[in-house]
Amino acid sequence: MKKIFLAVLVLFLATSLFSQEKSEVQIKTFFHCANGKALLEKELLKCEGVYKATANLETKVVTIQYDATKQSKESLVKAIEKIGYLTEFSDKNTKINKACNHDENEHKEHH
Numbered sequence: 698m699k700k701i702f703l704a705v706l707v708l709f710l711a712t713s714l715f716s717q718e719k720s721e722v723q724i725k726t727f728f729h730c731a732n733g734k735a736l737l738e739k740e741l742l743k744c745e746g747v748y749k750a751t752a753n754l755e756t757k758v759v760t761i762q763y764d765a766t767k768q769s770k771e772s773l774v775k776a777i778e779k780i781g782y783l784t785e786f787s788d789k790n791t792k793i794n795k796a797c798n799h800d801e802n803e804h805k806e807h808h
Contacts, residue, residue, distance in 0.1 A: 718765035719748070725785040726759045726777055728752065733782065733797055740780045744768060 728737060734752040737759055741750035746767025752759045761773055774786045781796025 719762065720765040721760065721762045722770045722773060723758050723760050724770070724774060724777065725757055726752065727783045728757060729797060730754075736796055737777065737780060737782065741773070741776060744773070744776050747773075 726737065728734060731754060734754050737752045738750045741747050741759070741761060744763075746764035747761060748764070749762040750759060751761075759777065763773065770786070774784050777784050778787060778791060778793050781794055783791060783793060
């Protein structure tokens with residue numbers, strides 16, 4: 698009985714691991730300060746399937762590790778815009794509710 702239970706448990710764990718498609722994407726994001734870095738990292742972790750989000754203050758690149766069965770690059774870009782930042786992939790007409798109080802021109806540097 699114990700062996701059957703262990704076999705079922707191993708099968709379940711293996712199925713769970715293989716049903717996830719772990720991916721990573723790097724997105725240049727137009728944030729400017731440590732508060733923006735912290736906000737992006739915190740809020741992106743709330744997105745279903747996101748395992749890790751690291752924003753580099755120097756390069757402005759956000760590296761996101763996620764389950765590709767639950768998120769895509771496009772959905773993550775939309776999540777970043779919802780947080781209040783434009784990205785290198787944002788449409789030039791995208792309107793955001795800015796998450797910071799920096800000069801408006803700083804957000805337009807990618808257009």
